[in-house]
Structure formats: structure tokens, C-alpha cells
Amino acid sequence: MRYGVYFLFVILEAISFIFVVNQNSFQHASFLSSSNRAAASIYNAENSIVEYFGLSESNKQLSVENTELKNRLVQIESQLSQLKDTTTKHPYVVADQQFQYISAKVISNSVNKLQNYITLNKGRLDGIEVEMGVVNNQGVVGIVSAVTDHFSTVIPLLNPKSRISCKAKRSNEFGVLVWNGVDPDYVQLEEVPRHAVIHVGDTLITSGFSSIFPEGILAGYVTKCSKPENKTYYSIEARTAAVFRTLSYVKVVKFNLKEELRTVLKEGEQ
Amino acid sequence: MSTNVLLKHTLRFIVLVLLQVLIFNNIRFLGYVNPLLYIWFILSLPTGVNRSLTLVVAFLMGGLLDIFSNTPGMYAFSTVFVAFVRKDFLQLFVPRDIYTDYEPSVKVLGFPTFLKYATCMVVLLHLLLFSLEAFSFERYWLVLLKTLVNSFITLLLVFSTQKFK
Numbered sequence: 001m002r003y004g005v006y007f008l009f010v011i012l013e014a015i016s017f018i019f020v021v022n023q024n025s026f027q028h029a030s031f032l033s034s035s036n037r038a039a040a041s042i043y044n045a046e047n048s049i050v051e052y053f054g055l056s057e058s059n060k061q062l063s064v065e066n067t068e069l070k071n072r073l074v075q076i077e078s079q080l081s082q083l084k085d086t087t088t089k090h091p092y093v094v095a096d097q098q099f100q101y102i103s104a105k106v107i108s109n110s111v112n113k114l115q116n117y118i119t120l121n122k123g124r125l126d127g128i129e130v131e132m133g134v135v136n137n138q139g140v141v142g143i144v145s146a147v148t149d150h151f152s153t154v155i156p157l158l159n160p161k162s163r164i165s166c167k168a169k170r171s172n173e174f175g176v177l178v179w180n181g182v183d184p185d186y187v188q189l190e191e192v193p194r195h196a197v198i199h200v201g202d203t204l205i206t207s208g209f210s211s212i213f214p215e216g217i218l219a220g221y222v223t224k225c226s227k228p229e230n231k232t233y234y235s236i237e238a239r240t241a242a243v244f245r246t247l248s249y250v251k252v253v254k255f256n257l258k259e260e261l262r263t264v265l266k267e268g269e270q
Numbered sequence: 271m272s273t274n275v276l277l278k279h280t281l282r283f284i285v286l287v288l289l290q291v292l293i294f295n296n297i298r299f300l301g302y303v304n305p306l307l308y309i310w311f312i313l314s315l316p317t318g319v320n321r322s323l324t325l326v327v328a329f330l331m332g333g334l335l336d337i338f339s340n341t342p343g344m345y346a347f348s349t350v351f352v353a354f355v356r357k358d359f360l361q362l363f364v365p366r367d368i369y370t371d372y373e374p375s376v377k378v379l380g381f382p383t384f385l386k387y388a389t390c391m392v393v394l395l396h397l398l399l400f401s402l403e404a405f406s407f408e409r410y411w412l413v414l415l416k417t418l419v420n421s422f423i424t425l426l427l428v429f430s431t432q433k434f435k
Contacts, residue, residue: 005321012329012350019336019343020402039338046292110295110339112304114403117340153340181404182412 040151043108043119051248058248065137099214101251102127107151111158111184111244118142118154120250128152131212133253139218139241140164140177140206141250152252157219158184158244165210166219169203171196175236177204177219184244187220189236196234200225204238211255211262279315286311287331291338302416305423308335309395312353313388313428318371321357328353341403348398352391363387376432388428393421 051058104122122128124147134141134154142156143164155162157179164177166189173196175189192198202222208215220238228235255261290308297303312328332346339345363386364379376384396417404413 005325008322008325009350009354012325013347016329016332016343016347016350020347020405022342036337042288042291042338112295112297112302113339113341115341181409 037148037151040107040119040121040148044121047105047107047121054246054248057246061137061249098255098257100254100256102254103249103251104128104152105249106247109156109244109247114181115160116156116158116184116244117145118156118247118250120144120152120154120252121150122252123148123150123152125149127254128252129254132255133212134250135213135217135253136242136247136250138243139220140213141242141244141247143212144252154250156244157187157240157242164213164219165207166204167207168198168222169205169216171198171202173198174207175204175234177238185239186223186237187240189220189222189238190233192234192236194227194232194234198222198225198234198236211258213253214255275316279311282311283327283331287334287338290335295339302412303419303423304416305420305427306392306395306399307424307427309349309352309392309424310428310431312349312356313391314373314375315356316371316373317357317360324353324356325350344399344402347402348395351398352395355394356391359387359390376429376434381434384432385429388425389421392424392428393417396421396424 102122104120104126106118107121108117108119110116110118118134118141120128120134128144128147130144130147132144134144134156140157142154142159142162144152145155146153157164157177160179160181162177162179165174166177167174173192175192177187178190179187189204200222202225204219204222206213206215206217206219218241220240222236222238224235224237226235286308290306294305294307297305308331311331312324315324315327328349329346332344332349335345335349336342360374363383364374372378374384374387378384379387397413400413400416400420404410
């Protein structure tokens, strides 16, 4: 009985350590993450109080988005009327139905960890699935990692596990967007070969290679760009387009042809 | 332990977990400020409490925080470790002739002794948790910086709740 305490200590530490080491396989166990019902509902209650303090900022963002949408509407209406003039019966415009957006509210969010996570107030019943992209009106936010019926957990750009394929808007050079854990406002673009043409100030957008994000969503702006002597790749730093400290509303991207794309990729490999 | 005391500590447990999850894990100042005030519960747990029970409570508390912050096992590991070495730290700093069952605080132990005890516990907790979070020795200076800054803030918070007279 004298050594009972030591025994208990070793067992508890062993259990915890197994969790730490296997954290990748527990990522999808949603009952152990913040999308678990109890944890999520506490975050939900907190958010319903805290949300009032961010209302003016959210309002501003919404009105900006509103104006942009109105502008697009005017543009598209004029294009449509032109098309109707030339083609009386069959207008050759088919709306892009490949991607759909599900809007959701951020109920918990962190930027001060090495591995940050976001919890959303929508889940499986709202049509959200694992590996869907998440964006807001500013740009790319992250990718869904776990879903329960009413909530979901997102791995944002600010997590070393996130790797998002991006390209420079001007020169079409590809790279992978990752985060080194230091500053929540800046991310790094890796795997851009030395012969590529990249300059400070370039805009980074999603490449559209995966079925997670549509092409052309803002990801960031290049702020530093150098070619270290002993590396085969550029060293590039970019400011994130989405401001993670003040996330409130996001949109989850649903790609309707995901299964079809997956089958065609599989068949191509055989 | 009487029901009253039990109730008091259960309340403390709940309040500190909620404070930690809702406030201290959400400070977005400088990107790495994340003081771990919840350890105040383990710091001032009465020494008369069975050592095994202390470990189990520490595990529960750490596990709860893990679920809230998506860090499987990290809080649990660090908290259980700190709860385990608590007795050794107390034996190291507190003179023998003090009575056996007490709640460690500035009032009981005096400022210098409590400062030494609290500093050891708090720094150890931060170092363990942030190392586990990084889980590599790459950029270890960042872990050390986080430990230093956050330990200091946590200690300030701990001492701000103490009665000095």
C-alpha cells in the first residue's frame, strides 16, 4: 500500500502520455475535442455574451460584403442582359454549382497556442463534413477536422497540421502555405522553387487543385521574400488575408462533385 | 473532510476551470500570453488531502481542460506531475514544526516560503505544458520565453489573491 501512490502516479501519467503521443489519431474522436456537446455548449453560452462586444466590427464586415455583393449583382445583371440580347432562347450562362457555401458562427477560437483550433456552431446535420474548406469574407480560414451533429472543429491556417496549396496570383507559381508557430498574423509559403518569380506584395490565392477550396480565394500577401544561399527553395513570409484574432462569421465550402473527382483520380492512378 | 469544505473546493475547481477556459486561454495579447491560473487549485489544496486523491483530482482537472482546448493529454500530464511533486516541494521549503494539515498560502507560510513554493510549482507546470505542446526541441527558445512570461503573469495573479496580513 505504501507504493500505491507511485503506482497511481505512473498509471495516470502513462494514460496522459499515450494521449499526447497519439494526438493525431484522437483528432477525429470528436467526443475528446471541443466539438463535444458539453464543451461546445459552454463555448456557445460564452459566445452569446461576448458576441455583443464584437457587433460593430461584424456589422462593418457585413456591410462591406454587402456592397461588394451589390456591385457584383449590377455587373452580372448587365452581362446577363447583354447575353440575352444575342442569344434569344438559350443563354450560355450556367451558374457555377460545383461549390456551395454553408455559413456558420465561430464559437471558440485561439491564436496563442502552437496548435490552434476553431469550433463552429454548425455540424453534420447542417451538411458539414470532415475535410471541407472554411473561408470568411476576408480569405482562407482552414479545414474542418471533426464533426458532431451540431458542432464542428476546424484546423485553421495557424496550426502546423494545416498545409494548403496556394499560388501567386500574378505569376501562377505554386507553393504550400504553412505556419511556423511564431506570429499569428504571418504564415510561410514553402516549396516554391528558386527559379520562380515572386515579389514582395504579391497576392496569394488558393490553387484549386484539391477539392477543398475553389480556385482564387484570397490567402495572403507576400511581405518578405528571399533566396537563402544553401536552400533549394525560396523563403517566403506572407500576412494572412483573414484576421484570426477577430474571426466571427465563416463560410464552410461544400464541393458537390467531391466523390466524382475522387473516383476519377483513383481510376487515373490505376 | 466536512461537507462544507468539500463544497468549497468543488466550487473552486469549477470556477477555476471556467476562468481558465473562458478567459485565460483566450488572451490574444502578443500571440503567446496564456497564463495557467487554474493551478491555484492544486497550489492551495489542503495538505491533509490524501495524496492519491490529489493525483486523481489533478488528472480530472487536466483532462477537462484538455477537452476544452483540444490538447489531448497535455494538461492532464503536466497537472498530475505538478500535483505529485507538490509534497516534495512543501517538505523542501516548509519548516518541520508547522502543523500537518494546512492550506498553503502567504498567510500560513509567510511570503518568502510561499514565493519559493509557488514559483517552483508554477514554472514547472508551464515548462512541462509548453514543451509537450511544442513536442520537439526545435525553436525551444520560444517554449522558454512562453514559460518565463506566463509563469510571471500566473504568479502575479496567484499573489493578487493572497491575504498578506
